[in-house]
């Protein structure tokens with residue numbers, strides 16, 4: 001392994017490591033635009049110059065591999081002067097429209113200019129003007145004047161999605177990023193080009209003009225969009241709600257996880273949070289009175305549900321859990337089922353259209369916690385439960401989240417099943433055609449409103465954290481189920497999601513020994529602790 | 536040459552494309568000569584031609600468009616039967632190129648970048664063509680024309696049919 005010295009500090013790095021990464025390992029930042037660890041090296045922006053002893057002139061760090069005995073300086077006068085010149089060069093035709101640019105506050109032109117700017121511009125000529133506010137596709141909009149032609153977006157489309165939509169057309173100071181005339185940037189991962197664009201050239205149409213980025217708060221989370229469980233950050237607007245008509249979730253951004261999603265997320269996941277602030281959200285428990293569902297207090301609803309579970313013998317009771325529920329919820333549900341001896345439980349509902357899948361991230365299973373639901377032992381035959389309901393053998397049915405009337409089963413049969421049930425209980429975040437039929441409706445907190453864990457298809461248990469308050473009176477499912485359990489005579493002390501997870505670790509072998517601490521920010525494989533203990 | 540020709544190379548030219556592609560470690564290196572062939576065969580490089588050529592190289596049309604827009608010798612619009620390109624760089628400028636250009640515009644009745652109504656000549660003004668010793672000079676199709684005077688230009692234009 002090559003050992004080199006950077007700014008007087010020694011470090012050993014893996015063979016093939018370039019100087020930007022070697023410096024990063026020492027917490028030394030080499031300013032750069034075009035280099036991205038997930039893409040090929042282009043050497044395009046020239047900002048990453050460093051001095052290497054015995055080299056006659058500054059050299060780009062991104063395209064220089066660390067070698068044994070190399071002595072590198074990142075702060076020499078010559079390097080600083082070079083950075084200043086490169087910054088001046090990048091800004092020659094830049095429109096300086098920061099006041100109306102979404103990138104402002106997280107723009108690498110701004111960030112590096114603070115440190116390496118000339119501050120006394122020499123440009124006297126008219127700037128070259130280019131197209132502004134050009135929609136490239138459903139999610140991305142281009143301002144060609146702000147582009148520094150780093151080619152990251154081009155390389156992303158070439159190397160990651162292999163769709164090759166973007167190019168750099170024309171030449172010299174008229175060069176600009178664009179699409180082949182008549183085409184769109186509409187691949188399944190297009191939003192990522194906004195993340196990797198270091199400046200405000202590519203911005204997000206959904207996020208556009210919603211809120212200034214410095215008003216955002218962030219929470220570490222997991223995408224609930226499919227079984228991959230991509231690591232994300234949830235960016236929320238709590239401080240300026242009036243800037244976005246009360247919309248709380250501003251955007252989702254990928255969070256690096258080498259073992260799961262690297263730097264990327266898909267567009268379905270990125271823009272899949274609309275339901276959180278949608279008008280269909282359930283804000284309080286409901287009870288059906290005649291033809292109408294009317295709001296009731298939680299105490300009443302809990303008593304009603306516990307009463308129904310007690311009144312109906314277990315053989316007459318069925319539960320359709322959801323693989324969108326967190327491990328904590330599913331385990332609390334497990335407890336409720338065990339308390340009453342209910343055995344007719346399943347969670348899998350055939351989707352109306354089969355999910356799409358690809359080789360990069362997207363999984364056909366659009367549920368974040370199928371594996372968790374299986375491991376917690378809730379994987380029974382859902383279709384059989386519905387058939388039993390239709391045959392009036394199941395009289396009390398509790399459904400979590402699903403809209404069974406919008407599933408891959410004949411709607412009339414499902415409707416017959418739901419109509420035949422005496423007590424229909426429905427838990428979930430947003431009202432739908434199935435919830436509209438329920439006697440009791442219990443409003444669940446959305447994933448961004450609470451803590452929890454999902455187990456992805458590979459068996460990686462990953463944490464998501466509350467980013468905003470619960471809407472109205474909605475509660476996390478684990479809390480609702482805990483209250484039901486208490487009403488059934490088994491008082492629970494679990495006051496936080498974490499307590500339920502600890503219980504889960506004690507009861508289900510796959511989760512043995514796991515804690516929120518051991519899962520950390522990057523997740524932990526089920527069974528890992530057991531194997532470690534055995535070894 | 537004709538714009539109505541079907542948008543595909545005949546078999547002999549396709550064979551030439553494959554021969555060129557095989558010459559390089561990365562076959563995309565043959566893109567430039569193939570684009571020149573396409574320009575000769577189809578008259579100019581339309582978006583349709585770009586898509587056709589992209590298909591020959593398993594590239595996306597965006598990347599062919601990058602190359603076509605970078606090089607000035609590719610025409611993205613129909614051009615005249617002849618292309619007259621006068622050098623406007625330093626040596627020619629000092630030796631009287633502006634006067635020659637004005638003369639060309641008057642004689643042809645077009646501005647730089649335009650084509651005569653009869654489709655005979657496209658007029659261009661270009662950077663140095665490496666013949667300063669014969670300034671002012673211009674390129675007419677594949678020929679260089681040296682030491683230009685208005686009278687010489689008239690004779691040259693008369694020869695273009």
Ligand code: SF4
Pocket residue numbers: 146147148149150151152153154177196197198199201202
């Ligand atoms: S649009 Fe952004 S990512 Fe693409 S080349 Fe320009 S600056 Fe780079």
Ligand code: SF4
Pocket residue numbers: 223224225226227228229230261265266267268269270361362363
């Ligand atoms: S691949 Fe799946 S988990 Fe990842 S962002 Fe897309 S929907 Fe979410």
Ligand code: FES
Pocket residue numbers: 031032033034035042043044045046047048049060061062063
């Ligand atoms: S990061 Fe090295 S040249 Fe751009």
